[in-house]
Amino acid sequence: MGWKTLDDMDLAGKRVLTRVDINVPVENGRVSDATRIERIVPTLRDILSRGGKPILIAHFGRPKGKVVLSMSLRVVVPALEAALGRSVRLIETLEGAETLTEEARSADVILLENIRFYPGEEANDPAFAARLAALGDIYCNDAFSAAHRAHASTAGLAAHLPSCAGRLMQAELEALEAALGAPKRPLMAVVGGAKVSSKLDLLGNLVGQVDTLVIGGGMANTFLAAQGLSVGKSLCEHDMAPTAREIMAKAATAGCEIILPADIVVAREFAEGAAHEVLAVHLCPDDAMILDAGPQSVARVAKALDAAKTLIWNGPLGAFEITPFNAATNAAARHAASLSRAGALISVAGGGDTVAALNQAGAAEDFTYISTAGGAFLEWMEGKDLPGVAALKA
Template identity: 70%
Template sequence: MAWKTLDDMDLAGKVVLTRVDINVPMEDGRVTDTTRIDKIVPTVKDIQAKGGKVVLLAHYGRPKGKVVPEMSLNLVRPALEVALGQSVTFMDAPERAAIDALPAGAVVLAENTRFHPGEEKNDPALAAEFAGLGDVFCNDAFSAAHRAHASTEGLARLLPACAGRLMAEELAALDAALGKPARPVVAVVGGAKVSTKLDLLGNLVTKVDHLVIGGGMANTFLVAQGIEVGKSLAERDMADTAREIMAKAGAAGCTIHLPVDVVVAREFKAGAAHETVAAEACPADAMILDAGPATVVAIERVFEDAKTLIWNGPLGAFEIAPFDRATNAAAQAAARLTRAGRLVSVAGGGDTVAALNQAGAAADFTFISTAGGAFLEWMEGKELPGVAALMG
């Protein structure tokens, strides 16, 4: 993949339109988690160090092209000022003359891009209006890269464009995981439903050497093999599809790993009475809520031999103990191998990040994507418009 970074751009005296993701959680008008804000700081500081003036473009929520006061980015400004250690000028309707009048090193925050009806339609007139505010476009919002919007794809076509530090880090990590990975490559895919991850599974079996399937999805694959799963969550109508995926994997030389033992319970609640049984021995009145210890040992063996790991989704009902054990143990094994320099580990998706944090493993993974939809579409092998536009 060939994209320009901030290092390739002359920014002295330039206004740099910087697309960021600061769509942060808020409560009572205050930011409750500043992670996304903190992650854009290196890009802003580097632009300033190179003599550029920063204009931040971002969306917040889903205002659907209308002005919704409680979705104003001005609410995010105080947390942004704390993270950057300087004042930030908020502009409801930015104008180039007003931006030029600000001193060097100034940071401007423009109002929510999605207040414009043309943003999500990738309206060329709106993209041109944005372009008129600056000299260079820097995209630092990988999480919005799967959408062809005026402030992402449209703008990148109109100005000299580059990836910000966060975007470049994300793209490099993804390229190392699926673009030109060290082999063997193992993917862990969990979650409730096969139907929501068909494109993902179909793409992965042609790209990876081992595919570990967990969560409710694994139950559907067990059903496809004629195994009864009692009252477990399973998409029985997807059995044919699961068999097609297994056949495609076999043809591609990808080994699919399903649970060999499972943890079952009669009720879905924390601390519920539970037992471990062979995968094919789930009682008719019970449900599978986690992979068993023998399955975890088998997964750890796959990890031991692997060079690259991609992870999306938990192995069981990780939200409630004791059905978080398989996810925790496998995540900690991956973290241990990564720490030892034996594994490149990349993970992404909302549930995945929460599960790895809960396991205390997130900090040791090579890279954790917070991009959600963009990360999934990349894993599915789809072109991301916001990234493609940076390729020129």
């Protein structure tokens, strides 16, 4: 792949500047979900077991180059220590990091204060990157979720130090390479969500790469309307109809089959347990909203999944947040999960609502890989070069 991992590094006695994403939710002064912290533990344990000293670089919120005390990383220290079972010392300033006391050196792990307190971070200022680099001997990037940012700690540092990917970054890159870089075919993608306009680059890239593309959610309504079908009062970007037709034409040229709903679940109100009916896709009443794909559509998606060898999933097939409009997403996700569990399908999913939808369906744990990277995952799927990954290859 062109980038190194921790396996390629001699860590003994080395200070390892490790970029991590521990931008976790906090309630009442305590970390309420430690998932992101737990996911960096393998990297930190590896560095420690091989005699390295992890010096963590992380951001929290968006202080925009100023010290904002409410965005201090101090709040994550107890959760970090609990997850690692090791002592963690927060160093409040770069000056403090440059002149560490003996007491600070005795901590197992050092955590630098919110790197976004410094304007040089988001500006990717070379002088700031050089100052950071002087704090360590090796640079390890374990924050794929920030790899789409060209910041000093995600890209600039790699120009100054021997660099590698951490275990989480490595796992993410290997999963994405398996899904889009050199996939087993047929390659299938499921793309759902509210708006075509927010996923134009994604759809444009995928139709040239995948064999089958399932389009669901509010996005599907725009494609249906572009084909001249009535979608009633459904969420729909009617002004995007020409773009939808362009995407369908590009798919036809590339030999990519697009699967749209064949039947629909409609309701007059968007509410839990709302009265609803299943109709053929061309029969949407003028006063109704399409809120999910119907059972025929799910059967067609399941058949495509049975034929596929690799699946990329981004976004739900309907209004999965409320019953009964979560049925299509749940059924398709569970089918993909069962195929993955049986070893018949490599399944990679990520981005926004996707993780929540797969968790709700009880399907997430059987997917081959679930990315929590959000924006970076989407930009990778769009075919864009990510600065944080490119820097490791340089």
